[in-house]
Structure formats: C-alpha cells, structure tokens
Amino acid sequence: MGTILKDYSYTPAKIKRGYSGKSLYINLADLRIEQKEITEFMKEKFTGGKGFDLWYLWHAITPETRWDSPENEIVMSVGPLGGITQYSGTGKTLLCAISPLTGIPIDSNVGGYFGPLLKFSGWDAFEIQGKADREILIFIDGNNGRIQIEDAAEYPEDAHLLAEELTKKYSENEDDMVNVSVACTGSGAKYGYMGMINFSFYDPRRKVCRFKQAARGGLGTILHDKKVKALVVKYRGVKPNLNDAADISTINKVGVKYHKEMHDLDQKQNKMRQIGTANTVMIMSQYDLLPTRNFQTGGDPETIKISPKVFIEEWLTQGLHDGCWYGCTMSCAKCADHFLLTTGPYAGQRVTVDGPEYECAAGLGANLGVFDPQAILEENFYCDTYGIDLISFATCTAFIMECYQRGQITQEQMGGLDLRFGNSQAVLELLHQMSRGEGFGRLAGLGIRKLKQIFVEQFGADPKLLQDIGMEVKGLEYSEYAHKESLAQQGGFAMATKGPQHDEAWLIFMDMVNKQIPTFEDKANALYYFPMFRTWFGLVGLCKLPWNDIVPADNHKTDSPAKVPEHVQNYVDLFNAVTGKNIDKEELIIQSERVYQFQRVFNVRMGKGERKDDYAPYRSLGPVTREEYLSRQELYDKQLREFQQLDPEAMGLDEKIAATRRYREDQYEQLMDAVYRRRGWTNNGIPTPERLKAIGMDLPELLEVIEPKL
C-alpha cells in the first residue's frame, strides 16, 4: 500500500427523492476535501448530471482557463434517477471539464458502477480541481464515510491491470469485488490530447473487471495531468430503493412493462442482447452511412467480414448477462472472452475485450480500411487499456492515412510507419507508440486540428485539402457516421455543443431515407427537439439506448414513432416517481434546454460559441475529391439536374464538383439560419436574452457573457 497522504471522515448523506443533497470537492494541490450543498436553485435550473457539472465548472474557471490550468476541474454527477435498478440503463454518469482538444466544456457519458456507487456513498457530484505533486489515488468508502488520498506511484498504469489490482485491494473477498469500482485512464493518456477515463464494473461470472468509457474530449488526459492515477469507490448494499423514491410502485410497474418489451421484441428488432450497438454495421454499409477510409465513402463490399453475424458466431460470448449497471435487461455490453493478443506489451496473453461497440467496429474497422475482426478487437483492447478515446483515435488515424495516401505526408515523416488504409499492424504500432510517447504516435495523439497545422507548417501539406478532409469541428473528431446525403445530420454534428458527436442528434434515416423533414424548418425543428430531448438523459443518469433501440410493439400507431412516445412517458413517470415532482413531456424538454443553452453560453464565454465555430469540413457536406464524386456519380449528376437545373453532360468533372460544393455549402448556411432561429439564437449563434428569459435562464452571469455579442 502507498503512503496515506490524507484521511477524511464524513457522514454519508441520506438520499432523499433521488438526491443526496451533497457534493464532494477535492483540491489536489493542498489535498483539501470539502462538502458542498446541492441547492434547490441547482435542482430547479440544472436538474443534475451534466447540469450540475457545468454549473460547478462555470464557477471554477475563467475565460482564460486552459485544459491544463490548475483550476480546470473534472466534475462528475450521476443525476437523480441514477442507480435505480428497476429500469434499463440507469447507471450513467456525466463528466465535464475544459477539453484539451476543443478548449470548451466537453461532456462525456459513461456506464459502469462508479457513478451510482458514488451517489450511494453520499455524493450527487464530485469536483476534482488542482494538481497533485505526485501520483495519487482517491479512495471513497461509502459505507464507512471515509476518503483517503494515497500515494499511487507503485500501481500499474494500464487500465486492465490497475483496475484488477485496486478492485482486489479494496475488497474483503471475492463476493465483495462487485462493490468496488475504479475510474482510471491508462498509459496512452500521458502524451496526447485524446485520453479517456474508464469506469469499471466487476463481472463475477467472468471474474474480470469490465469497462465502460467516458471517452470523448480528453478527460483522461486531464486526469493524468492532475496526477490522479485512479479514483476508487466502494459501497456495499445496492438495493432497489436507495434513491428514496416518492412512488416506488410506479417505478416497479414501468420497469416490468419495459423488461417485457425487451424479452418479447429485442430478437425481432435490434438484437441488442446478442451483439449490442454493433448490430448496425451492415445496415450502415447498405445505406451508405458506414464511414469508410476517412469518410470518403459510406460502405464497402468487405464489410461482410466485420458483420454482426461474424462477431456473434466467432467472437462474442453469448448468453451471459452483460449489463453495465444492475437491472439493465438490454444487456448490450458484449465482450470477447479469452482473446489472444498478438502485439504490444501484452502479446501472448488472453484477455477479455469489452466490445466492439458500433463506433469501434466502424471507426477502427471500415474507416481505417480494416475489415478484420481480430485486428479490430485488438485495437479495441489497447485503446481501452491505454486510456485512449477510440473514436478520436480512429477518425484521426483515418485522416493521417488519407494524408499519406494522397502524398501530403511521407512514410519517413511518420517515422517509417506504413499507414496505408487496411494496414492494421501499422495502426496497432501507432497505438503502442502513443502509449510509450514515442515517434509519430506521440504526434498523432494531438488530434486532427493540431495535426493539420503541423502537416502544413512542417511537412508542406496543402492546407485547403487538409481542411476539407480533416473530420473535426471545434477541435473534436467526428464520431463514426458518414452523412453526406443528410443535411440535417450535417447540422446535427457541426452544430453540436461540444463538437461532432452523435449523442445530440441522429437524424439520418428521418432525413435521408424517410424524407420526413424536407424543409429547412422541418430540419430545424428536429435539430431543436432531439438535442434537447437527448440532453435530458445526461441530466438524470440514464442511458439513451433503451429509449429507441427497442420500441413498443404498437409504436407504429403513434403520431411520431421516431420519438417513441410511450418511452418518453416512461421517463416522465420515472422522474416524477423518484423525485416526487410533477413534470410532463414539455417540461422535460425545458429542463434540458436550460442546460443546453447554458452550455452554449459557456462556449461563448470560452470564445467558441459563434457561427464561425459551427462550420463543418467539406468532407461532411459533399464529395471533396474526384474519386468521391465518381463513386456516386449517378446521384450527384441527378442532383445537379434537379436541384440546380444544370446539365451534367455539358460539364467537366471538376466543374461538377465545384457546382455541387457551391450548392451544398449554401444549403448548409440556410440550415444554420433556420436552426439558430429555432433555438432562439442570433444569426451569429448567440442565445438571445429573450430565449433565456423564456426558459428561466436569464441569470446575470449569462447575460453578462452574451450582451457584448448581441
């Protein structure tokens, strides 16, 4: 055991109606530990989860704060519904901080046991500020009301080893291991900006620590910069009504109804219990939505090699419960057991690989031109144990590969790595270099925005081409959906508050296939409703997947099947049943909008919440290169005729590409205008005082930020 640097006792707060009413603050510079009150104002304006995180973060920092400033905080909160065990997907924690990739608040949601156990230990939220002078771990004992800060130099860095060691260390016996959860990053978070934070949950059937990830935006990089090797929480005694719900019978009733849906319908619908989110890989390819070779195309005939069937039949263990929190019958956290690693420091060892989820199979597979399930699983494992966000890693590596194949950078400039599309061995070596902080891997971890600058300034690359093909907005790499033919999704990504992540809106089928939102106003309405609705999950501690990855059998009879009205009502009922409040589905949206608009103003405060920050790289909007145009020439030519009344037969290829670009960029500008109006923003993307007042968020500190911009 390392030296105990701080020992702090507290009386765990009793949870009332979903809230403990207390938050934990630790300053690492002087090892100061304090308790704060969760006020009624916070509950009313911010609800919980991301709302609490952003409120604390706002007060912790200044507009001059950068990601590695001591005052930057990692804040986490699970929300008032977090930890109930009667419904699926109720263990989600939201983490926020100023991101090293974007310079604005990042929010990232994560399953696993850490958040709920933290809440049951008496803490609705947890702020970590300052920097330690040595590597430390923080242990929270929720049963005995004790917090210890310990010297952690002796512990391993990589997550699978660290979590196993710490879980054993803080457990009294094997049965006790499920009561311990570890939050940690890995060796890869030391050198780049894309470090992530793993949350563990012990799997007693497999006898291993499993992981979910707070992946986006470099939270692990910040954790490492603060010299926090791990956070450990222990709470024994999880049971159904630890949240002191106002109406437990309604929670039970809604839960039973939902579990019956899962039992009866999952096999006919998305097979989440067999394959998890990776069920959509083939579908995405068939609908031209699977990002392939840096989003150049939307699929490839080779996708069949990484299809759900292949993973189910050859790699993923079936028939075990794979929920990442108690009571989740969706059970989608699939994994490959006894997987033999062939590269890196753990070559020759057999491990459990958590995944692949869709983002992994799409990003580390098709987007890198890798159609080899074994390679994808190995990349998946190393991203996780090294603490690297696989989405940013995948999209960034895809960008590097295209730069290389288009002659913008050379093999020599990459330290000899032959990063051709499809070369999984080179991808794995890049990952290992990132974990060691060596060679080109150290550079690659900086992310696309920095790499564009370096490739242009140091390697003489073409800045215009790199701007067009570098799939990032606000500094964050895109998640893994090709979307050139969905204008609404182009906005869903590029106008997303934290950067292009699909958790705000996924409108591709509604827009591109179903044609349900044809006008700019229709798209703007969707880009109002869905981001607001989906924000709510992160306020209360819920997972998005149970909302629409299974739907009631009679969902088709409703007026708006895409919204899954019965499940929305479930959420209203659950919120009211836990908190004793009386919201309806309209108030649910307003709860979200308060936080959504707050986060937009936060961006403005940090210098990035304006129209100029919402532009997409052209690869997102349309075909950049001749090859891309030719790959769907029939479609693009048709659009020239129908949308612009041009005759493609009379035009050269470059002329057609240019005309297509002019049209699509103009469409995007018109979309921005419509979305800004719908969201109550100025034409420059600034939330108006009138809109803030309408939702009760005309707080003096917000008005002070926006008024100079009006």
Added chain:
Amino acid sequence: MIKVNTEESPWRPGMTVRALLDEKLFTFRHIIVRINGEFVSEEDFEKQTIQDGDDVLVLHLMAGG
C-alpha cells in the same frame, strides 16, 4: 408511378411491399410501411400488393447510437 417517401418511383403490376423494399435496398429490419396512410403489417409484406398511384411511406425506425 407510385410515391415512396414523397419521391416518385417506378411501379409495375403485381408489385408487393417486399418487392419494393428489395428494389429500394431497404434492408433495415425495423421498418414501418403505410400505403395511403394505412398500416401494413410485416407479416403481409409478401402478399400485400401496391397499386399504381399509391403513396407509400417506408419509415426506418432508427435514431442512432
């Protein structure tokens, strides 16, 4: 001609819902079909025919990860 999701599409005599989905490469499992506003059950996709001039709605129920 028929309309499929607001866009004109070729029609041929005897065209079933299943044939239309196959032609359009609508392979997603979780689809709702309405013909002139009337819901068509999945069990009837093979036998339900589409008439010239019909307005067919094929809703893909997916809202992403």
